[in-house]
Amino acid sequence: MKVVDSHFHVWRQSDLPWLSGPMQPRIFGPYEPIRRDYSMSEYLQDVSGTGVEKAVYVQANWPPEKAEDEVAWLEKVAAETGWPHGVVGYADMTADDVRPALERLARHPLMRGIRQQFHWHKNPLYRFAADPDLCRSPVVQRNVARLAEHEWSFDLQVFSGQMPGACELARSCPDVTFVLQHAGMLEDLEETGRETWRANLEALAGQPNVVCKLSGFGTFIHRNDTAHIAWLVEQAVAIFGAERCLWGSNFPIEKLWTGYADLLAAHQAAAATPSDAQKQEIFSGTACRVYKV
Secondary structure (H helix, E strand, O other): OOEEEEEEOOEOHHHOHHHHOOOOOOOOOOOHHHOOOEOHHHHHHHHOOOOEEEEEEEOOOOOHHHHHHHHHHHHHHHHHHOOOOEEEEOOOOOOOOOHHHHHHHOOOOOEEEEEEEOOOOOOHHHOOOOOOOHHHOHHHHHHHHHHHHHOOEEEEEOOHHHHHHHHHHHHHOOOOOEEEHHHHOOOOOOHHHHHHHHHHHHHHHOOOOEEEEEOOOOOOOOOOOHHHHHHHHHHHHHHHOHHHEEEOOOEOHHHHOOOHHHHHHHHHHHOOOOOHHHHHHHHHHHHHHHHOO
């Protein structure tokens, strides 16, 4: 089966303050093993023999002022190796006018979308954004809508409690495709947490311009748990439909606790119930359409 990895990173440690500076608390736990360069050659070794034919790079939190440098470096890597096939870059959607930043990024043919992490949580360890309600900001809504001018998507990273605001953002930008990161980052695995997540996910799926990325499922449990993955995939596919779901490895983060082949196998086993055509949507078709690869 053809596979497209819709969410991976490569990096040079020196470009990333969170990797090269003092160890910072992260939601995925201790990360000493990845405080180093993770090259495209290593990624290609990791995916070897798995059926992965294409991959989309997602921004890795370079300093904001180096957002274009990140994309330019990826294009050099692509020229040397043929990978990645698309890039999701960074631009600050809270700026008064994001258009100059988008115009600079638009000079790079591999650009496919933007990610700015909006996830906020009462637990400081899980918190990234300074404001829980960025999705409701008129400035953010206006700037995200500008992505349609470039036919770019927006990788939406929020927790369950932020999904009502995310619904408003998606409604305000009907010409932009939103890619919900990590299926909404379920962190509360108690029954009430699961129920709230599912209800909010259903509301977000009611916005036709939102798709769901099946990735990062080890983020809060720090392991490759086949039962956990199976439950999340079952729920997401039931809510969004296979044609609105896409798979991503989140490598090398998930490399902290598993190998690439084992991770992909767990997701493929989780998607055993859908038809072959539906599985093809999850593992390549949706990503090819959304990211134009």
